[in-house]
Amino acid sequence: MTNAASPTPVGEFEPKIVAYVCNWCTYLGADLAGTNRLEYPANVRIIRLPCTGRIDFNLIVKAFEIGADAVLVSGCHPGDCHYTSGNYHARRRWILFRELLATLGIETERVHFAWISAAEGKKFQQVISEITSQTRDLGPYHAYREICEV
Amino acid sequence: MSQVISKPAIRRLVERWLRQGKRVIAPVQVRPNLVSYQPVRSSDQFLLEGFVRPLNSIKQVVFPRHEQLFQYRVRGKQIDLLPAPLPDIERIVLAARPCDAVALPILDHVFNWEFRDAAYNRRRELTTVVTLACMEHDAHCFCTSVGSGPDDTRGTDALLFDLGDQTLEVRCVTDKGQSLFAGQTEASTRTAAAGPGPERRADLGRISEQLEQAFERSEWAAWTNRCLGCGACAYGCPACHCFDMVDEGGPTCGARVRNWDACQLGQFTLHASGHNPRSVQSQRQRQRIYHKFHVYPKKFGELLCTGCGNCTRNCPVSLGVLPVLEAMQAEEAK
Amino acid sequence: MLQPLRETCRRLLQDGTVQVVIGYGQAVRAVEPYPVFITDPDDVGQLVWNEQCRTNLVKYLLRKEIRVLGKPAIVVKGCDERAIVVLEQESQIDRSQIVVIGVACDGMAEPRCEVCDAHQPRFADHTIGHATNVAQPAERRYAALCEFLEQPPSDRMAYWKAELERCVKCYACRQACPLCYCERCIVEKNRPTCLDTSATLKGNFAWHIVRAFHLASRCVGCDQCSRVCPEGIDLRLVNLSMARASEASFGHRSGTDPQAELVLGNYSQQDQEHFIR
Numbered sequence: 215m216t217n218a219a220s221p222t223p224v225g226e227f228e229p230k231i232v233a234y235v236c237n238w239c240t241y242l243g244a245d246l247a248g249t250n251r252l253e254y255p256a257n258v259r260i261i262r263l264p265c266t267g268r269i270d271f272n273l274i275v276k277a278f279e280i281g282a283d284a285v286l287v288s289g290c291h292p293g294d295c296h297y298t299s300g301n302y303h304a305r306r307r308w309i310l311f312r313e314l315l316a317t318l319g320i321e322t323e324r325v326h327f328a329w330i331s332a333a334e335g336k337k338f339q340q341v342i343s344e345i346t347s348q349t350r351d352l353g354p355y356h357a358y359r360e361i362c363e364v
Numbered sequence: 365m366s367q368v369i370s371k372p373a374i375r376r377l378v379e380r381w382l383r384q385g386k387r388v389i390a391p392v393q394v395r396p397n398l399v400s401y402q403p404v405r406s407s408d409q410f411l412l413e414g415f416v417r418p419l420n421s422i423k424q425v426v427f428p429r430h431e432q433l434f435q436y437r438v439r440g441k442q443i444d445l446l447p448a449p450l451p452d453i454e455r456i457v458l459a460a461r462p463c464d465a466v467a468l469p470i471l472d473h474v475f476n477w478e479f480r481d482a483a484y485n486r487r488r489e490l491t492t493v494v495t496l497a498c499m500e501h502d503a504h505c506f507c508t509s510v511g512s513g514p515d516d517t518r519g520t521d522a523l524l525f526d527l528g529d530q531t532l533e534v535r536c537v538t539d540k541g542q543s544l545f546a547g548q549t550e551a552s553t554r555t556a557a558a559g560p561g562p563e564r565r566a567d568l569g570r571i572s573e574q575l576e577q578a579f580e581r582s583e584w585a586a587w588t589n590r591c592l593g594c595g596a597c598a599y600g601c602p603a604c605h606c607f608d609m610v611d612e613g614g615p616t617c618g619a620r621v622r623n624w625d626a627c628q629l630g631q632f633t634l635h636a637s638g639h640n641p642r643s644v645q646s647q648r649q650r651q652r653i654y655h656k657f658h659v660y661p662k663k664f665g666e667l668l669c670t671g672c673g674n675c676t677r678n679c680p681v682s683l684g685v686l687p688v689l690e691a692m693q694a695e696e697a698k
Numbered sequence: 699m700l701q702p703l704r705e706t707c708r709r710l711l712q713d714g715t716v717q718v719v720i721g722y723g724q725a726v727r728a729v730e731p732y733p734v735f736i737t738d739p740d741d742v743g744q745l746v747w748n749e750q751c752r753t754n755l756v757k758y759l760l761r762k763e764i765r766v767l768g769k770p771a772i773v774v775k776g777c778d779e780r781a782i783v784v785l786e787q788e789s790q791i792d793r794s795q796i797v798v799i800g801v802a803c804d805g806m807a808e809p810r811c812e813v814c815d816a817h818q819p820r821f822a823d824h825t826i827g828h829a830t831n832v833a834q835p836a837e838r839r840y841a842a843l844c845e846f847l848e849q850p851p852s853d854r855m856a857y858w859k860a861e862l863e864r865c866v867k868c869y870a871c872r873q874a875c876p877l878c879y880c881e882r883c884i885v886e887k888n889r890p891t892c893l894d895t896s897a898t899l900k901g902n903f904a905w906h907i908v909r910a911f912h913l914a915s916r917c918v919g920c921d922q923c924s925r926v927c928p929e930g931i932d933l934r935l936v937n938l939s940m941a942r943a944s945e946a947s948f949g950h951r952s953g954t955d956p957q958a959e960l961v962l963g964n965y966s967q968q969d970q971e972h973f974i975r
Contacts, residue, residue: 271907271911272884272892272893272904272907272908275903275904275907279900279904280614292967292971293967299965302965302966302967302969303962303963303965305965305969305971305974306948306961306962306964306965306969307914307962308973308974309943309947309969309970309973310911310914310915310940310943310944310947310961310962311911311914312973313939313940313942313943314907314910314911314914314936314939314940316847316851316854316939317843317846317847317854317935317936317939318854318855318858318903318907318936319851319852319853319854319855319856319857319858320851320855321851322851326975327973327974327975328974328975329974329975341975357852357855361859361899361900361903362899362900363900394864394929394930395930398930400864400929400930402864419928419929419930420866420928420929429866429867429897430896430897430898430901503727503729504727585763589735589761589763589764590732590733590734590735590758591763592757592761592870592873592874592926593873594868594869594870594872594873594874594926595866595867595868595869595870596868596870596926596928598868599866599868599928600928608895610888610891610895610896611891612891612894612895612896621896623867623895623896623897624866624867624897626868629869631882631886644762644763645761645763646763676727678928680753680870680873680874680922680925680926681732681733681753682725682727682730682732683732687725687726690726
């Protein structure tokens, strides 16, 4: 059962969004958004990792297991990786992983990917705002939570 | 005089049990060629004929593959432990095979040995086992070789026999069985008999002594080296009961849980030091055979095997206890 | 076919080229032939070949219990052989120390046989027989997956819930897979625990996601995982989805080209990124 169709009264549901971000670009982008006082929804929980290449696909699943309604994975733009190629490797993995999620019926519209550099505080603000409002429309991710109930 | 009940009447009974909030577990055709004991949701979902043996066992009813022992919650410096409530839902196992039911009294030994397992025993009390005598067997059945048979009533509360024409004979074995079928059966002059059962496929009379002699044999590898090291034999076995306990959760809350474990998995005996006393598969296979045919009989006086043959049936490479015992006894006979 | 197969094996054992032949033998009662390990040339009579030889034997090249028997020859079909190609690409075997006996196969009446294009082994050292079947067109390969994906996500999820509900975590899928060779599987890591070991729906989803994705772009589609599952859980659809994605996005079909670059572990600056903001 998905909840895409079930209308959630506005104001009642605050989506939980887990953002796995790389230490060198997106985390600094988030920081920049903060220091520039660019307001973005407080629904996001940022988890900093060294590189998108380190972001194991399991972490995406884990986030849903513990109640995330959407997940963002974000790091340096192609060509900008602090470790030269971590984001390229990550990109390949995501191409395949999205297919697996789709086959299992996990809602791929709840899994987001972005390149956000350290200079893109504005983009960080935009992406988080977009994801939050999209997820608000999708409603809580009951389907995966049901799986996780013992 | 015998007692009979029609198959439609049994299905109506199931309907009533379900309405009463009881849990009914029965053989379900999961897909062609695959029958499995599953919780039943409606009275037309389960089989009363046309299968030899489900691929799993009814031990899951009394010893689930996963259960919580307690939950923990951390609040500041305080840790609350919340014991899992004891089970309270009545369960009825319907149309199980006798080789499944026989395993329950065998399992009672180990779950009441040094420690009385409260949850297990509570589930045992809550469970009524209705078995269906076997009319057919397949190439892997060997119940007759372990002293059991197609109409064994051990562990059974009521035994059903197929009379054909949509009718079953009901033989109540215990009070639980009596009360389950009280007023539901009709008197009849017809009686049924089980099928002939498999011919004796191994002579296990002296198996414990034979194993005692065979421990150091170099042939264990040759007998077992096609084993791939999965747990399909143990998890489909009505009598295997090994478990693992793990903590699952996070720093603020979680649970200690008990899960099935299997002696063929490489990690089963792996020490924290990295040493593994059973480092190769033949040692693990030998252990499984020993536990069932030597250790358990010595401790509790009976085999830890009901001859259901599920280990071979489920095995990706057709191993299981009987082929190993046969290979061993063939070697002995040389 | 059987006679040349036995003769080849006898010769290899007799002249000391190999010490053990990994092949199919006939079990006493089981319908399906089971793996046998022949070390004595006089025992080649135990080898069989028929339409029931579905099992992929390649896993035994990695099992230490078999490795101690010495240099192996292994009997494979065209489909199984692909796993050997991948193992070599991933540096898990020394191909020069293995003799591959390929047997032509006209299908074993399994779903994958209907879309097979590897009836005739291509990389074997010795090939027995000639397959008469013709290769099936490529577009049929993923037909089952495409049909499945026509359902809405909620129905797909419901399907997997019903399937994985039955998983008891016996790990037969992992143990039988020729490409699952980690010394310690991630699901067995317990300091700290990475995945729930419980056979709950949560733990089962986590496990099957890991299993499938660790085989992404590597799985050769031998269906051994589905074949061995005692609960009859059909894992082909998840495997097919990874295979289709790796073929569509990277032009890669696992185990069909020994010279091909592996998909994961490499990258291209041109990889698609339409889904990245």
